[in-house]
Amino acid sequence: MTTDCIFCKILAGTIPAKKIYEDDDVIAFNDIKPMAKVHFLIVPKLHVEGLKACDISHQNLLGKMLLLAPKLAAEQGLVGFKTLINTGREGGQEVFHIHVHVFGGGVA
Amino acid sequence: MTTDCIFCKILAGTIPAKKIYEDDDVIAFNDIKPMAKVHFLIVPKLHVEGLKACDISHQNLLGKMLLLAPKLAAEQGLVGFKTLINTGREGGQEVFHIHVHVFGGGVA
Numbered sequence: 781m782t783t784d785c786i787f788c789k790i791l792a793g794t795i796p797a798k799k800i801y802e803d804d805d806v807i808a809f810n811d812i813k814p815m816a817k818v819h820f821l822i823v824p825k826l827h828v829e830g831l832k833a834c835d836i837s838h839q840n841l842l843g844k845m846l847l848l849a850p851k852l853a854a855e856q857g858l859v860g861f862k863t864l865i866n867t868g869r870e871g872g873q874e875v876f877h878i879h880v881h882v883f884g885g886g887v888a
Numbered sequence: 889m890t891t892d893c894i895f896c897k898i899l900a901g902t903i904p905a906k907k908i909y910e911d912d913d914v915i916a917f918n919d920i921k922p923m924a925k926v927h928f929l930i931v932p933k934l935h936v937e938g939l940k941a942c943d944i945s946h947q948n949l950l951g952k953m954l955l956l957a958p959k960l961a962a963e964q965g966l967v968g969f970k971t972l973i974n975t976g977r978e979g980g981q982e983v984f985h986i987h988v989h990v991f992g993g994g995v996a
Contacts, residue, residue: 831954831958832958834954834955834958835955836955838951838955839948839951840948840951841951842954843947843948843949843951844947846939846942846951846954846973847942847944847946847947847950849939849975850939850940850942850975853975859978859979860974860976860977860979860980860981861975861978862973862975862979862980863939863972863975864970864971865970866968866970867957867961867969868967869968870969870992871966871967871969871992872968873968884978
């Protein structure tokens with residue numbers, strides 16, 4: 781946890797979020813600026829800045845996050861969906877705690 | 889390998905592609921319809937229809953594909969980039985052999 785990270789604050793419960801899933805490693809909650817009718821984030825509990833900061837020790841976690849996407853997307857009523865990771869400011873990353881966007885269902 | 893899959897044909901060498909990386913598990917090659925100045929695909933050699941068809945046996949492979957993205961993106965000169973998986977026709981998937989789009993560097 782880092783004290784200035786909004787996702788760490790959500791994980792700590794000091795900032796609210798509409799949580800749709802949680803286990804020992806990750807949580808998922810709705811994006812506050814949805815780009816689609818359904819748009820949630822899969823976020824690891826471990827604070828890692830982004831995909832560039834990941835190494836072999838994060839391989840299982842990254843795989844787990846992707847495997848969760850279809851399960852949670854189906855629970856949210858999506859037939860098809862997109863999974864997106866933005867890396868670096870030039871890649872559109874806004875929160876520097878790695879997260880997978882999962883979205884679909886048409887324009888919000 | 890399935891005989892009607894364009895990515896399996898690229899893997900078999902019967903359809904050409906501008907390959908930028910290959911190892912025992914995956915290849916990466918430039919997208920033929922780039923959405924950005926740099927746009928390549930990371931494709932497993934194993935034919936899996938898409939993310940919905942993945943299970944725990946694919947966790948390592950999925951993690952490996954994501955870990956490869958920053959390495960190859962840097963080699964292609966990208967500082968920031970996006971990694972995207974489209975799942976299902978409703979999710980924009982066009983080739984039903986799982987692949988990670990990696991792109992960045994501005995409009996093509």
